[in-house]
Amino acid sequence: MVDAIYIHIPFCVKKCNYCDFLSFKSDEETIEKYVVNLIKEIELYPKYNYDTVYFGGGTPSLLKGEQIKRILNTLSINANAEVTLELNPKTASGEEIREFKNAGINRLSIGIQSFNDKFLKKLGRIHNIQEGISVYKETRKIGFNSISLDLMFSLPEESIEDVKMDMKKLIELNPEHFSIYSLIWEPGTNFYEKLKKGEYKETENDLEADMYEYIIDYAKKNSYTHYEISNFCKKGYEARHNTKYWRNKEYLGVGLGASGYLDNIRYKNQMKFSSYCDSILIGKKPILENEIVDEVSLEEYRHILGLRLLEEGIVPNTEENYVKIYKELENKNFLIKKDGRYILTKKGLFLANDVFEKFI
Ligand SMILES: C[S@@+](CC[C@H](N)C(=O)[O-])C[C@H]1O[C@@H](n2cnc3c(N)ncnc32)[C@H](O)[C@@H]1O
Ligand code: SF4
Structure with missing residues (x-):
């Protein structure tokens, strides 16, 4: 039985220079309209009992605690469920973060990306490092005890010394979990354009491997388990929701452009807001495409996802x-x-x- 739900929130204050996730700028009215549609979409599915709920984006922290609560109230959620929200440092402070907790969020994934203002600027992030660190400290004060930090490495003109500094600062903050992704040059992004024009260069393979090796060794020395290619955690703090993806378990995906995997079908939702709303208006699931997972592709997914889990x-x-x-x-x-x-x-x-x- 399906016990995981991914909820996509496609809004961002500003597009980062490297990112091709489905997200755009919006106003409060559109966000509210989206929440209303999202709830209707959830109601088009059977009422599953969820063990994990994941608000991803985009920037879910652009929603108000009250909106998160309304969405969560439409779901049947197990008592000890993991309920995660991705948080961009600039988009929420004290009171708003407290509201997320009161709404039922018990795990945060904070997009720190780098501990160096030079790189944050280059990435086009809307926050500086001081703001990143103070939001992290604020979430601790409010009582969040399961926090993941998102970082990236292999950035244009990044040196191994830069990576060492990031790792030092990251571990000093002592998060339960962190993800660190090697930069992907996604077509259509500002970074990709600069790469094509020769303004940026890809990191040499050897340097990228040295950076990755340093990250792994430093994390292990500091008692983090390297349990997935890009993910590290303290004992018992593996991301329960994402681990279901890697185990190739089925999950419900809702929201604009969200992907899901239900009843042997991998599906992707409408990418256009108007098509998404039109479909929900007539009581039809806003699905854009379906892929039937036959035995061969099941094994493909099972191998490619499962081997990412390094111990399992x-x-x-x-x-x-x-x-x-x-x-x-x-x-x-x-x-x-x-x-x-x-x-x-x-x-x-x-x-x-x-x-x-x-x-x-
Ligand atoms: C969809 S984002 C959501 C997090 C949130 N919107 C934020 O940025 O604070 C999830 C993570 O993917 C990573 N990411 C996004 N684009 C990437 C790229 N082109 N290459 C590598 N990692 C990327 C970033 O670390 C980001 O925090
Ligand atoms: S990295 Fe996060 S904040 Fe930046 S554009 Fe992508 S989804 Fe939005």
Whole structure:
């Protein structure tokens, strides 16, 4: 039974220079109209009991606590559920953060991105580092005890010394969880344009690998478990919601452009606000496209997602073609068998995309 829901909030104060997530600037009236439609969309689905709820974006912290509460009130949520909200430092302070907690949010994912104002500016973030740190401290005061921080590395002109400084400051804040993503140059973004014009250069592979290795070693030295390619946590603080994605579990996805996975179908919602609302108005789920997950693509997803979980990996498929792929990857020292499951080796982790390609 489905027990996870992703709720997309497609609003941002300003588009960051590297980001291609579905989000745009908006006013209060449009945000309220969106919340009303979102609630109607949720009501088009059966009333599942949720163990995890995730407000992602965009910038969910642009919603008021009262709006979050109305959305949560339409859901049936288990007593010890994980209820996460992504928070952009500039968009909420003291009282608003307290309202999120009162509404039922018990985990925050704060978009810090970098501990260096030079890079925050380059990224086009709307906050500086001081604002990032003080929001983090505020959330602690309010009583949040499960906090994740989002960072990025391999940024244009970033050095290994910059990464070392970021890691030092990150660990000093002592979050329960953090995600650190290597920059992806997404077509259509301001960064991508600069790359094409030659104003920015991609980080050399060797330097990126050195940065990643430093991050992993420093996190481990400071008692964080590296449990997923880009995710680290203290014992017992794995992101429960995202772990369901990596385990290839089904989940409901609602909101503009949201993806979901239900009854063997992976679907994507309408990307245009008007089409999204029109569909809901006539009581129809606002789905844009469906992909039926047959046995072959189920195994593709299961391998590509499951191998991201570095300690858990995947249960091997016993079919001959898979056995052949595993053998080849074991011979290259990319995969190793542990307790009857396959996991990535350190070499496989650094070349994860090459490993995943074998399963497509
Ligand atoms: C969809 S964003 C939501 C968080 C929130 N909107 C914020 O930025 O504060 C989730 C995370 O994805 C990461 N991200 C977004 N675009 C990326 C890119 N092009 N390459 C690598 N990481 C990216 C950022 O770390 C970001 O915090
Ligand atoms: S990174 Fe976050 S704040 Fe920036 S544009 Fe993307 S979703 Fe919005």
